[in-house]
Amino acid sequence: MxxxxxxxxxxxxxxxxxxxxxxxxxxxxxxxxxxFVKGQFHDYQESTIGAAFLTQSVCxxxxxxxxxxxxxxxxxxxxxxxxxxxxxxxxxxxxYDITSQDTFSRxxxxxxxxxxxxxxxxxxxxxxNKIDLADKKMVETSEAKAYADENGLLFMETSAxxxxxxxxxxxxxxxxxPKNESTSHSGQMRRGIELNATxxxxxxxxxxxx
Amino acid sequence: YKEITYKxxxxxxxxxxxxxxxxxxxxxxxxxxxxIFAFLxxxxxxLTPHQLFQQVCEACKQQESLLDKQxxxxxxxxxxxxxxxxxxxWTDNFAYDFRDERMIILLKExxxxxxxxxLHFKKEITIITQNLYSKLQALHxxxxxxxxxxxxxxxxxxxxxxxxxxxTDITETCPNPLFLGHQLTHIELERLSxxxxxxxxxxxxxxxxxxxxxxxxxxxLKKLTNIDSYVHWYNRLSYFVATEICMHxxxxxxxxxxxxxxxxxxxxxxxxxFNSLMAILGxxxxxAIQRLKKTWAKVxxxxxxxxxxxxxxxxxxxxxxxxxxxxxxxxxxxxDDRERIIVPFFSVMLKDIYMLNENKDLPDRFSNGHxxxxxxxxxxxxxxxxxxxxxxx
Numbered sequence: 001m002x003x004x005x006x007x008x009x010x011x012x013x014x015x016x017x018x019x020x021x022x023x024x025x026x027x028x029x030x031x032x033x034x035x036f037v038k039g040q041f042h043d044y045q046e047s048t049i050g051a052a053f054l055t056q057s058v059c060x061x062x063x064x065x066x067x068x069x070x071x072x073x074x075x076x077x078x079x080x081x082x083x084x085x086x087x088x089x090x091x092x093x094x095x096y097d098i099t100s101q102d103t104f105s106r107x108x109x110x111x112x113x114x115x116x117x118x119x120x121x122x123x124x125x126x127x128x129n130k131i132d133l134a135d136k137k138m139v140e141t142s143e144a145k146a147y148a149d150e151n152g153l154l155f156m157e158t159s160a161x162x163x164x165x166x167x168x169x170x171x172x173x174x175x176x177x178p179k180n181e182s183t184s185h186s187g188q189m190r191r192g193i194e195l196n197a198t199x200x201x202x203x204x205x206x207x208x209x210x
Numbered sequence: 211y212k213e214i215t216y217k218x219x220x221x222x223x224x225x226x227x228x229x230x231x232x233x234x235x236x237x238x239x240x241x242x243x244x245x246i247f248a249f250l251x252x253x254x255x256x257l258t259p260h261q262l263f264q265q266v267c268e269a270c271k272q273q274e275s276l277l278d279k280q281x282x283x284x285x286x287x288x289x290x291x292x293x294x295x296x297x298x299x300w301t302d303n304f305a306y307d308f309r310d311e312r313m314i315i316l317l318k319e320x321x322x323x324x325x326x327x328x329l330h331f332k333k334e335i336t337i338i339t340q341n342l343y344s345k346l347q348a349l350h351x352x353x354x355x356x357x358x359x360x361x362x363x364x365x366x367x368x369x370x371x372x373x374x375x376x377x378t379d380i381t382e383t384c385p386n387p388l389f390l391g392h393q394l395t396h397i398e399l400e401r402l403s404x405x406x407x408x409x410x411x412x413x414x415x416x417x418x419x420x421x422x423x424x425x426x427x428x429x430x431l432k433k434l435t436n437i438d439s440y441v442h443w444y445n446r447l448s449y450f451v452a453t454e455i456c457m458h459x460x461x462x463x464x465x466x467x468x469x470x471x472x473x474x475x476x477x478x479x480x481x482x483x484f485n486s487l488m489a490i491l492g493x494x495x496x497x498a499i500q501r502l503k504k505t506w507a508k509v510x511x512x513x514x515x516x517x518x519x520x521x522x523x524x525x526x527x528x529x530x531x532x533x534x535x536x537x538x539x540x541x542x543x544x545x546d547d548r549e550r551i552i553v554p555f556f557s558v559m560l561k562d563i564y565m566l567n568e569n570k571d572l573p574d575r576f577s578n579g580h581x582x583x584x585x586x587x588x589x590x591x592x593x594x595x596x597x598x599x600x601x602x603x
Contacts, residue, residue, distance in 0.1 A: 030568045070523055074564025077441045078557045080448035080492025083500070085523050117497045 014057075014064040017177055020086045021071045022110045023095035024103040028129040030073040031160035032095065036170055037069070058174040065174035067091070086114060091123045091173055096144075098128040098157065099136040104144065111151060123176050125154035127169060132159040213580070221245070221583045226256055229581055233262075234269040235292030237277055237285030246299050248583075248590040251407055254415040255574050256581065258426050259307040263316045266296075274323060290324050294331060297321075298338050303597075305345035306406045306434055317342075352404050356439050363446070379467065380454055387470050391477030394447070394486040398553045401443055402600055405436045407593045410560075414567045418574055440556060444489045451493025455502075465508035468494065472514050479517070482537045483553040484530065491521045527558050552599050562592050 021029045037056040054069040070085050086092055092114050096107040107126060114124055126148045128139060141157060148155035154172055158165040214224040221229075229249060233241055253262050270293055277286040297320060300307070307313055321335050384390045412434060416424065455467045471490050478487040493499065494514070500506075520529050537552055544550045566572060572585045 030565065034568065034570070073568065074561040075557045077438075077445075078492070079445050080489070080496055081523075081557060083495045083497065084492070084521055087495075113497065117500070 013062070014066060015177065016066045016068065017090040018088060019067045019069050019091040019093065019173075020089040021069070021073070021093050021095060022082060022086065022107075022114075023072075023076075024097070024100075024106045025073070025076040027095045027097040027100075027103050028160045029093075029095050030071050032093075032127070032129060032158065032166060032169075033069055033071050035160045035163055035166045056170070058170050060171070060174055063174075065177060067170070067174075082110075082113075083117060086118045086122075088119060089122060090119070090177065091125065092118065093125045093127055093169075093173075095127045095129050096139065097130050098139050099130055099133050101138050104128075104139045108147065111153065115151070123154065123173060124151075125156070125169070125173055127155075128157040129160060131157045131164060132161045217584075220587060223576065223580050224583060225580050229253075229583070230262065230265050231269065233296070234266055234273065235289055235296065236273055237282060237288055240288075240292045241296075243299065244590075246296060247303060247594075248586050250300060250304055251411060251590055251593060252586040254408065254411055255418050258419075259304070260310055260312050260316075260426075263300075263307075263313055267316050267320060270320065271323065274327075278327075286327060290328060290331065293320065294324060294334055294338070298334075301338055301342040301345075304406065304408050305342055306349065306408060308342055309346060309349075309432060349404065352436075379457065381467070381470055387473035388477045390474045391481060391483070391486070394474070394478065395481050395483040395551065395553060397443070398483055398485050399551070401436070401440045402553060402556075405440060405596075405600070406434060407597060409434045409437045410563050410593050410596070411589070414563075437560075441560075444485065444492075444556070447486060447489035448493040448496065451490050452496045452499050455493075455499055455505075461505050461508060464502060464505040468499075468505065468509050468514075472509075472517065475517050476513055479520070479533075482541065482551050484534060484537075484555040485553045487517070488521055488530075488555045488557070491517060527555070530555055530558065554596070554599055559592060559596060563589060566592070 021033060023029050033054060037054050054071065055066060056069065057064055057066040059065075070089070072082065072085055075081055092110075094107045094110045094114070096103040111124060111126065114122060126144060128141070128144055131137075144157075145155055147153075154176060156165050156169045156172065158169055160166060214228060215222045221232075224232075230253075233246060233249060235241065250259075250262075253259070270289075273289055274286065277289060297317065301317070308317065317339075321339070324331050324335065380390065384393070416433075451471050455464050455471070458464045458467060471494060475487050475490040478484070478490070520533055522529055534552070534554060541550045541552050566585065566588055572588065573582055574585060575581055
């Protein structure tokens, strides 16, 4: 399967993007994804776990955006795995738990790492999950929002439990993505895509081909 | 047993008391091995091992006195043999449950119950008990060893001075990368062999068990940390690879180190040691190593790229999973133990179990309180694969 955003001849256009989820364990990464792909969740559990992976599409007015979702949940303790996941990803959702400052600090560390190491055009989205637990809130919306603005990130507060803002989150990301390709960022975006299609010709390595 | 639902001869849904009852042999019924293993493994999500053993013992005693009163000798013999088998399976597969002294007391009770009728089972009981104690002792020794290693690691890390260049590196200790691949595999197998199947369930059990029982769990059952240590080992191997490369000041030497570790990783695949392979690739993929563009320019990347394809998380580690299948196939046909070795990429197994537990459509219990045994079979399937790998040493 090609990882390139495929531009079908049919209208509306359809694109495919690789999306990676990062964040401390138990912040609700997989709940978010499972909530989002609910319709396809059934297929996922019927087939063997091994062959399956999660995909879901978002239909916009002028395009269909299909996400191939890579969830790092359950593997957080493996420090060196993350680069393998985010390499070549078009989107990274970094999740923290609004009731825990620690998970927010960890999210910021992820974002720094992504900005340095991931593909140049990557869209990063900061997500504060568990807003159903508003009474235990430890991370202020204004604080997270300010951080997101400073760093040019998408930002949203969600609840996987009550489904608040879950679809909205993916629509916001979808909207941001195709636009990227047609605007001045397209060059950057394409570079990101090439990285992904053939990870071996990573920008760090292209320079060394004889 | 109207309340039990079956599918293709396998239990699918049942109330907990009936499941416990089905663990107990009678003069006419015996539970099969796969059921015993699956239920013992997953029962801790619902009650502590001690609570379960208590109920099993009670039921056994009832059966015994019933048969004894009616003087049904053959039935009694049948019951006691099966009880022995149950004790053997429990102590052999879930030895760590018996770190709780109350479990030992119950075990002794059951032993005397058997000996009361058939003294000649003494030999079997001795074997069971000795096997159990040697496992517990091994765990104790291993935990001590890990403590020592961890102390050593932290003292060495504290003494690492970034300004001092490396005087020796791994290629001096072990010039042959193939040999290092073998050594790593020995370490992997040792660490893997110490992990009990119940550890896969432990975290989920601690999250799901009734809060008043949680205290019991904590009080009587020290948390097992063999999985944690195994994960820790993986991370250390990754950091070790990255450190060995970075410590060299010359590009040429860093490139040589990268090629060395690629050869080690390649030998790990040849042996079927996927865990070390992934840890090494993880080290080579660390930001600190990846940004050494001029170093990478000196590396022959052909081999590295082949290995990289294997570690791609695409399609939920599709590429790794098919290589593992091929390795398993090879392992099944192998004639000697060395060829049978498989060390799975452990992280993927943890992820699979994690996803089963996260799956809201696969609850532990239904709203009427009945146990979802379908989920138990799914979890057991993953753990069983692990048990098969562990057996090759």
